[in-house]
Amino acid sequence: MTADTIAARRARPLRRLPFGTRVLFTPVAIAVVLVALYAWVSTLELDSIEQRSLNRAVIVAKTIEHLEMTLAATALVVVIAIPLGVAASRATNRLIAPVILTVGNLGQAVPCIGLLVLCTFLMGVGFQTALVGLVAYAVLPVLRNTMVGVQQVDPALIEAARGMGMTRGQILRRVELKLAVPAILAGLRTALVLTVGVATLGAFVAAGGFGELIINGLKLNRMPVTIVGGVLTACIAFFIDWLGGLAEDLLKPRGM
């Protein structure tokens, strides 16, 4: 999956179902799939190789690794991309914005697996390498959404704020950033889901995660292991997207 999915997922024009139904649909569906997966695996007679992968300790460990990678990368992206996005949106930096957009569009064409492997040549394999790759990949959507979100604030509001005697800092903090929150959150949600996906590739550079199950299953020709890894990855992606949607609804300033 590439960063292009930003554009794809951002303006998902889903009509909101009644709150309860909508909020519960995704977790219930995930639960059903997980139960079905468990039931299916229980019916299989696992050989020793499969047992080595498909046991509680390994699954828990892989879940933690996957989430660690995703959350650490997202936290770093927040710290890096939002301030940069705000800086890029300032009027004095007019020239920077198009440059960022162009580099951003070109950067999307770099395949994430290529980026990860290239990182290994610089830093060797491991968690940190995967983290660098993930951050490099997810920074752009958040940076771009922050920049665009701040720039899209209605100029009449800025003029009203200036006319009322707010200082530039106050306008940025109390008006521009607040109004950019929906766009920033949408970018973050996209980045999160993107990161969950790219984190599966972390297994290629020995950073663990669900990708390891997928890869090992394929290498050792043990399809159940691959399927468990694939389904778990998909479930965690849907779950994170669902959490992101909830967070968007809760954190969005009221009145908007």
Added chain:
Amino acid sequence: MFDRDTEGVRIELRSLTKRYPGQTAPAVDNVSMDIPAGELVVFVGPSGCGKTTTMKMINRLVEPTSGEIRIGGRDVLSLNPDELRRHIGYAIQQVGLFPHLTVAQNIGLVPKLLGWSQEKIAARVEELLTLVHLEPGAFTDRYPRQLSGGQQQRVGVARALAADPPVMLMDEPFGATDPITREHLQNEFVRLQKQLRKTIIFVTHDFEEAIKLGDRIAVLREGSHIAQYDTPAAILSDPADDYVAGFIGQDATLKRLALLQVADVPVTEPLPDPVLPQVAPDASLREALDLMLAHGTDRCSTPSGVLTYATLCEAVGNRPDGTRPEEAVAGDR
């Protein structure tokens, strides 16, 4: 800031000029003008004539290239611009209410910047909502997007009044509303200003609005040059040149009648006549004339007597036979 008097203070503009880089003609060219304390002065002129730029230099949203601005005797250009703006009310056509803040938070923003206490702000918000005819209980916690256009404009005016500034700048504040709402807002605003006596600069391209609201009107042409600066009645009865006359249109006399109320002119008989069409004392003379024409008569009755066509003619300085009287009734309000 300006000798704390919440009633209006005098504004003086001296040789005010704004030149934008890369443009040959200045946008505002050497404008000098005195705006008396407590008066509402309307800047009226075609779009692009520099009226808004002139206004925005007063709260320094636009920095003057040269010239001098004094508010209540203080030199505006020597003050901190942000601090200055907190003491000048500002209302614009797009209203610019912050969608993420409630009505109360929007109105309370400037008082908060000025460090008022919570209680004082809450009391002020309630007072202002009542003043602009919005029920405080129903509106304080609403968000701007839950309001109609007219309600937003009222909140905009309340917000501009929040810190009780002696001076207000208004840039077509009723421009974006439909004609019926606009008329309603204008009437309320006239009533409000009678009560508050702020010094107000009001920008519009609508001459009708200028006549209706202005104590004085400055008709501006290209470069914000003042074509005429006088009371509405004086401009209507004696336009300075063809440019001003063109702005007024063909029905200057009717417009002058619209400025006068029935109660402003003498009645011819001391008692009302129930047979004649009835006109209210706060109706305009234009409405009285309309009533006469509609009934095919030259008389109508007010609660205190009878109003005749001849009186209307005298009110605008003519006799019904076409000759001019020695002294016209002052067309001033």
Added chain:
Amino acid sequence: MSFSEYVISRWDTLSLAAAEHAMVVAVAIAIATVIGVGVGVLTHGVPRAREASIAVSAAILTIPSLALLTLLIPLTGLGWGSTLLGLTAYAFLPIIRNTVTGLRGLDAATVEAGRGMGLSRPRLLLRVQLPLAWPLILTGIRISTQMLIGIAAIAAFVDGPGLGNQIFEGLSRLGSVNSLNATLAGTLGIVIIAILFDVFFYVVRHLTTPRGLRVRP
């Protein structure tokens, strides 16, 4: 061996891989365009169907590509089959969404004028609605293409075709002489393909946008 020596010595392999990469993406996009535009045309006027088709295609996009591609193996086996199916599935959302947005965004007066002139529904669609919505639909196709070019690199892991094989070769021989060269060749090759496709779409957009939409007022 320097990078340029590597590229020259493996030119045949590399160019074949690049051609396959472009081919698999192009075929997937062609299929997704036919289906996606069709679904968009059929559902744009029916709110429930429209939302369902967009929700489903958005859900597909949420599934990480490595997971989707490997989960397809039991169905379509290793190689071209899974690669094509997976890529096609990922391409739907931008195409369907832009088709729907484009058709719905048309000036109601234009459509009504067409109806008023007696154009039948299919004729109206073919002569008025689709040509006017085309620039937006094409943008959707372009976004999908850029996305697929990147995802196709991962398809090499399920024995799919393309430049991803270079990257995985580099990965599997970490430390050997040519591992960096292979990875770099694969990655840069994919970037170049992406740029070429973008140029292609720029030209197509210029050639296929109705003239009346291109002229400036």
